[in-house]
Amino acid sequence: MLRRLVHHFIRAVASLKKAMFINLITVATITIALLLLAGYLLLLNNLNHWINVSQQRFTIKAFVHDDVVEKKLGEIAGKIRSYSNVRDAKVLDKNQAKDIFIDRHPDFLDIIEGLNENPFQASILIRVENDSADSVKQIATKVEKIAGVESVDYGERWLERYLAFRGTVKMGSYLLASLIIIACIFLVSNTIRLNIFTRRAEIEIYKLVGGTKIFIATPFVIEGAALGLCGAALAIAMLFVFFKLTLLGMNRESIHMMSSLTFYFLNNTGILLLLAVGVVSGTVGSILSLHRFLRI
Amino acid sequence: MIQMFHVSKAYSREAYALQDINLKIAKGDFVFVTGPSGAGKTTLLKLIFCEESVTSGQLLVDGRNIARIRASRIPYLRRQIGVVFQDFKLIPTMTVSENVALAMEVVGVYGRKAKRRIAAIVNAVGLGHKMHALPLQLSAGEQQRVAIARALVNDPKILLADEPTGNLDPELTIEIMDLLNFINAKGTTILVASHNKKLVETSGKLVIRLKNGHLEN
Ligand SMILES: Nc1ncnc2c1ncn2[C@@H]1O[C@H](COP(=O)(O)OP(=O)(O)OP(=O)(O)O)[C@@H](O)[C@H]1O
Numbered sequence: 001m002l003r004r005l006v007h008h009f010i011r012a013v014a015s016l017k018k019a020m021f022i023n024l025i026t027v028a029t030i031t032i033a034l035l036l037l038a039g040y041l042l043l044l045n046n047l048n049h050w051i052n053v054s055q056q057r058f059t060i061k062a063f064v065h066d067d068v069v070e071k072k073l074g075e076i077a078g079k080i081r082s083y084s085n086v087r088d089a090k091v092l093d094k095n096q097a098k099d100i101f102i103d104r105h106p107d108f109l110d111i112i113e114g115l116n117e118n119p120f121q122a123s124i125l126i127r128v129e130n131d132s133a134d135s136v137k138q139i140a141t142k143v144e145k146i147a148g149v150e151s152v153d154y155g156e157r158w159l160e161r162y163l164a165f166r167g168t169v170k171m172g173s174y175l176l177a178s179l180i181i182i183a184c185i186f187l188v189s190n191t192i193r194l195n196i197f198t199r200r201a202e203i204e205i206y207k208l209v210g211g212t213k214i215f216i217a218t219p220f221v222i223e224g225a226a227l228g229l230c231g232a233a234l235a236i237a238m239l240f241v242f243f244k245l246t247l248l249g250m251n252r253e254s255i256h257m258m259s260s261l262t263f264y265f266l267n268n269t270g271i272l273l274l275l276a277v278g279v280v281s282g283t284v285g286s287i288l289s290l291h292r293f294l295r296i
Numbered sequence: 297m298i299q300m301f302h303v304s305k306a307y308s309r310e311a312y313a314l315q316d317i318n319l320k321i322a323k324g325d326f327v328f329v330t331g332p333s334g335a336g337k338t339t340l341l342k343l344i345f346c347e348e349s350v351t352s353g354q355l356l357v358d359g360r361n362i363a364r365i366r367a368s369r370i371p372y373l374r375r376q377i378g379v380v381f382q383d384f385k386l387i388p389t390m391t392v393s394e395n396v397a398l399a400m401e402v403v404g405v406y407g408r409k410a411k412r413r414i415a416a417i418v419n420a421v422g423l424g425h426k427m428h429a430l431p432l433q434l435s436a437g438e439q440q441r442v443a444i445a446r447a448l449v450n451d452p453k454i455l456l457a458d459e460p461t462g463n464l465d466p467e468l469t470i471e472i473m474d475l476l477n478f479i480n481a482k483g484t485t486i487l488v489a490s491h492n493k494k495l496v497e498t499s500g501k502l503v504i505r506l507k508n509g510h511l512e513n
Pocket residue numbers: 307308312313331332333334335336337338339340382491
């Protein structure tokens with residue numbers, strides 16, 4: 001079985017070499033198509049990183065009535081911690097709130113010390129599991145109903161805008177990915193059809209000496225998958241070179257400028273996804289051609 | 297081994313290449329199929345290994361009725377039958393040994409075992425010194441012998457040969473006939489299409505005579 005597969009690989013490689021020119025053109029075209037997708041994924045990945053940097057937006061701050069005693073505060077926090085998707089709930093009593101404010105705005109020290117009552121409100125800071133934006137709203141409405149909680153703040157407008165934007169981006173990726181997959185399938189299918197055509201005499205002979213359809217088809221499927229894989233790998237490599245030459249340089253400069261803007265390359269999932277898109281569309285493309293022209 | 301009952305073959309409506317053929321070839325027989333050009337010799341061979349389908353009638357090969365064989369079974373039938381084609385059907389971009397190896401690859405025999413077998417069979421047809429030549433670098437007679445080697449490499453139960461000596465000089469013809477006799481002596485059933493009258497008549501073998509798609513005797 002393994003031996004047979006090795007043999008099919010050898011045949012596929014031989015045939016790839018034979019139709020070198022057309023195969024190179026196919027790989028180049030797939031590379032361009034997948035480069036588009038790869039660039040888009042790179043953009044998404046960086047957007048995600050930037051959003052993670054500004055993740056504090058995804059915390060919920062629940063303000064508590066002034067008449068709630070300190071012991072009760074802890075109870076409320078405990079209750080919130082027991083909710084699903086809540087990572088942590090931290091109590092900030094009136095004094096801590098004041099200290100934090102003075103820490104940030106030392107100029108106001110005198111004015112605040114001059115007051116005879118602490119004007120700051122106690123609150124509970126809630127962090128959401130996985131910083132998932134989806135559960136923020138749901139948890140916030142639940143917290144708002146707890147007795148003693150006066151109001152909650154979770155950057156509602158920003159969150160909603162973010163969710164809408166993310167939805168659009170997601171739809172965009174699906175659309176772009178499907179278009180590119182279809183294009184790749186079409187490309188590979190055409191090339192394999194041409195390869196089948198130039199080798200039809202050979203295929204005929206394979207049939208006449210007792211070759212099964214699978215035996216005849218397998219090298220073509222391997223060829224198609226290899227074309228897709230090469231295209232994807234090249235696209236990733238080219239994107240990486242581009243990334244090294246331009247964006248990484250900007251990273252270095254931004255360190256000097258003390259800016260927090262950093263660029264990241266594709267993560268492993270993105271790379272695997274691209275390779276999979278290449279292999280799968282190559283395989284499907286060749287099977288389509290075989291199906292049509294060998295009636296397999 | 298091969299039995300035909302009222303077998304007819306029409307390539308197009310009304311134009312019969314073979315009509316109402318009845319015959320029986322036993323295991324181990326050596327049979328010549330003869331007749332003028334266009335009589336249907338090649339067609340008869342093509343029916344036996346399913347390159348063409350029977351239009352009507354029953355055709356039994358090794359006990360199996362192949363008149364209505366499923367397409368997926370055809371490759372397995374063909375592996376039992378070695379065929380020497382009238383036009384050789386060698387792959388021009390492959391060497392002699394690669395062309396012969398092809399027939400072993402489809403049945404899943406590779407490597408050292410295949411190499412040894414290929415060397416033996418190519419030597420047997422007298423082309424040991426041209427193992428790595430391409431078909432176009434060979435004479436017609438040499439190409440024919442490559443085709444014979446490929447047909448025999450899997451030890452088939454049946455050997456079909458379409459004009460296997462058509463391009464050979466008398467000396468080589470004798471050599472090839474000796475080779476076929478040797479294969480036949482080991483138990484392979486052989487069917488040879490030939491319009492070489494002298495060869496057929498002096499061989500002392502069974503003869504099937506075709507004319508215009510009909511059996512003559
Ligand atoms: N693929 C085909 N399509 C249509 N007609 C065909 C086809 N093959 C053969 N024929 C016809 O069938 C008849 C028998 O042909 P066949 O090739 O069997 O003859 P043959 O006896 O082998 O001749 P030869 O000695 O010249 O090889 C001929 O009239 C031929 O024109």
